[in-house]
Amino acid sequence: MEGYKRFLSFLAFSTVFGFAAVLFVLVxxxxxxxxxxxxxxxxxxxxxxxxxxxxxxxxxxIAIIVYRLPWTxxxxxxxxxCIHAGLNTVAFILMSISLVAVFDFHNAKNIPNxxxxxxxxxxxxxxxxxxxxxxxxLVYLLPFSPAFLRSALLPVHTYSGILIFGTVIAAAxxxxxxxxxxxxxxxxxxxxxxxxxxxxxxxxxxxxxxFLFGAxxxxxxTRPEWKRPPEQDFMTQQSAGKKPDVTEDExxxxxxxxDDLSDVELHSEMSARKQNQKLDEAGQxxxx
Amino acid sequence: MEGYKRFLSFLAFSTVFGFAAVLFVLVxxxxxxxxxxxxxxxxxxxxxxxxxxxxxxxxxxIAIIVYRLPWTxxxxxxxxxCIHAGLNTVAFILMSISLVAVFDFHNAKNIPNxxxxxxxxxxxxxxxxxxxxxxxxLVYLLPFSPAFLRSALLPVHTYSGILIFGTVIAAAxxxxxxxxxxxxxxxxxxxxxxxxxxxxxxxxxxxxxxFLFGAxxxxxxTRPEWKRPPEQDFMTQQSAGKKPDVTEDExxxxxxxxDDLSDVELHSEMSARKQNQKLDEAGQxxxx
Numbered sequence: 001m002e003g004y005k006r007f008l009s010f011l012a013f014s015t016v017f018g019f020a021a022v023l024f025v026l027v028x029x030x031x032x033x034x035x036x037x038x039x040x041x042x043x044x045x046x047x048x049x050x051x052x053x054x055x056x057x058x059x060x061x062i063a064i065i066v067y068r069l070p071w072t073x074x075x076x077x078x079x080x081x082c083i084h085a086g087l088n089t090v091a092f093i094l095m096s097i098s099l100v101a102v103f104d105f106h107n108a109k110n111i112p113n114x115x116x117x118x119x120x121x122x123x124x125x126x127x128x129x130x131x132x133x134x135x136x137x138l139v140y141l142l143p144f145s146p147a148f149l150r151s152a153l154l155p156v157h158t159y160s161g162i163l164i165f166g167t168v169i170a171a172a173x174x175x176x177x178x179x180x181x182x183x184x185x186x187x188x189x190x191x192x193x194x195x196x197x198x199x200x201x202x203x204x205x206x207x208x209x210x211f212l213f214g215a216x217x218x219x220x221x222t223r224p225e226w227k228r229p230p231e232q233d234f235m236t237q238q239s240a241g242k243k244p245d246v247t248e249d250e251x252x253x254x255x256x257x258x259d260d261l262s263d264v265e266l267h268s269e270m271s272a273r274k275q276n277q278k279l280d281e282a283g284q285x286x287x288x
Numbered sequence: 289m290e291g292y293k294r295f296l297s298f299l300a301f302s303t304v305f306g307f308a309a310v311l312f313v314l315v316x317x318x319x320x321x322x323x324x325x326x327x328x329x330x331x332x333x334x335x336x337x338x339x340x341x342x343x344x345x346x347x348x349x350i351a352i353i354v355y356r357l358p359w360t361x362x363x364x365x366x367x368x369x370c371i372h373a374g375l376n377t378v379a380f381i382l383m384s385i386s387l388v389a390v391f392d393f394h395n396a397k398n399i400p401n402x403x404x405x406x407x408x409x410x411x412x413x414x415x416x417x418x419x420x421x422x423x424x425x426l427v428y429l430l431p432f433s434p435a436f437l438r439s440a441l442l443p444v445h446t447y448s449g450i451l452i453f454g455t456v457i458a459a460a461x462x463x464x465x466x467x468x469x470x471x472x473x474x475x476x477x478x479x480x481x482x483x484x485x486x487x488x489x490x491x492x493x494x495x496x497x498x499f500l501f502g503a504x505x506x507x508x509x510t511r512p513e514w515k516r517p518p519e520q521d522f523m524t525q526q527s528a529g530k531k532p533d534v535t536e537d538e539x540x541x542x543x544x545x546x547d548d549l550s551d552v553e554l555h556s557e558m559s560a561r562k563q564n565q566k567l568d569e570a571g572q573x574x575x576x
Contacts (some may be wrong), residue, residue: 115484117495170458177462181469194402207405
């Protein structure tokens with residue numbers, strides 16, 4: 001199946017770029033920046049880029065596309081929601097440790113906190129991410145929220161997810177820029193950033209890998225043909241072929257399925273188009 | 289009409305953030321960075337941020353959402369395509385001048401070119417943008433390309449457009465970071481970036497404005513209910529009410545309408561969902 005193979009190749013590329021980024025950030029701090037430690041010095045700071053790239057970028061990226069992995073479509077939607085939320089929680093925890101590391105480092109060295117644009121955008125991303133996680137948990141994982149709320153919030157949840165992911169990538173690229181300028185200053189024994197020493201080329205490449213990972217994830221998550229199919233339809237199709245191996249969890253999971261909401265979204269797109277066509281003509285003309 | 293009012297308020301907010309960003313970048317270079325000029329010095333460099341923000345960010349953002357302005361739906365699709373392409377061409381020209389300014393400045397000051405991650409990502413965005421413009425012109429403005437090509441390329445064109453816009457914003461935030469670090473170094477009479485002088489706060493705020501502009505444009509361009517309706521449907525609706533004022537241009541424009549393609553995209557989403565449901569179950573299980 002061509003679409004399936006294309007999905008797999010995109011997945012392979014994004015995973016390779018993501019893993020390479022994690023590897024590159026580790027090599028960077030281990031080879032050029034005094035390694036890892038928890039001593040208030042450079043080794044403690046180094047947890048900041050390492051955990052940001054591995055947790056806040058790589059794991060968040062995987063969490064974003066986890067519903068789209070076709071071999072998970074037989075798993076219940078509830079299980080997939082737990083995996084989605086779980087991966088995002090892990091990413092959030094790693095990012096929180098990463099923030100502690102950089103604040104600790106700044107405080108130990110008497111460097112002010114939160115003065116740079118990187119810190120403003122980065123902290124905004126962390127706060128938005130924690131809100132997204134909390135609201136997502138309340139609305140989509142707990143069984144109390146009404147269907148209309150789940151439906152109404154889904155476009156916002158999806159939009160925020162992609163926006164936050166993009167913001168985190170932008171913040172990482174700004175962080176790399178900052179760190180290379182601060183570390184590779186013209187001084188005795190140091191080739192400055194502007195002379196492109198091997199570390200500069202290597203870490204710029206890390207930035208490109210992060211960008212490519214983000215670009216591939218963004219493509220994968222915005223393809224309508226790669227959306228997880230609505231659960232009840234998939235189960236109908238299964239039962240038409242082979243008797244499905246449905247557990248109690250799977251059969252009840254459809255009640256609160258976000259897939260139902262994806263359908264709502266699709267239908268709302270069609271009705272919205274019809275509504276648009278009925279847009280008050282006078283209103284349009286008055287603004288021409 | 290609630291959707292229409294909501295669209296207008298999003299448009300108002302994005303325009304305010306965009307205009308404010310252009311104003312802020314002008315105030316920055318005029319008040320703190322020796323103004324504007326073309327002398328190989330700082331005033332020439334200053335065209336780089338000014339034209340990048342006003343052209344490559346603000347005008348590109350408007351070009352992205354221009355199809356969605358409801359009062360343009362009575363205009364022919366061909367006219368709107370020309371406006372979309374025209375705005376993007378203006379943005380490209382301003383960005384090219386902005387690049388000449390920074391290369392000139394570097395060469396005059398013997399600063400190497402293309403060493404920073406900002407320059408790598410920024411130049412990649414400019415190259416991708418020129419390709420997008422060229423391919424878009426060939427495929428959607430010239431009458432020679434077949435319908436299947438227009439249809440097949442539309443998801444890629446839309447995706448690339450949003451990706452490039454996001455990349456340009458990330459590059460701008462990196463550029464601001466670089467410039468503030470370089471300009472606000474600890475020296476006699478200069479309060480360093482880390483001590484948050486007024487310029488630092490002001491230019492960080494410029495970064496936040498650029499981010500907000502991007503976030504609002506991203507929301508507006510991804511709402512299915514704000515999509516320009518297919519031309520022939522809109523004209524049918526018009527003729528049901530008042531006899532439409534259709535020019536020759538408008539009536540022929542539907543032949544090559546991207547709206548038709550938007551419909552193709554919507555239908556392909558529905559058929560893709562059906563295809564997904566028929567996904568070879570064995571194939572999925574083998575990868576579980």
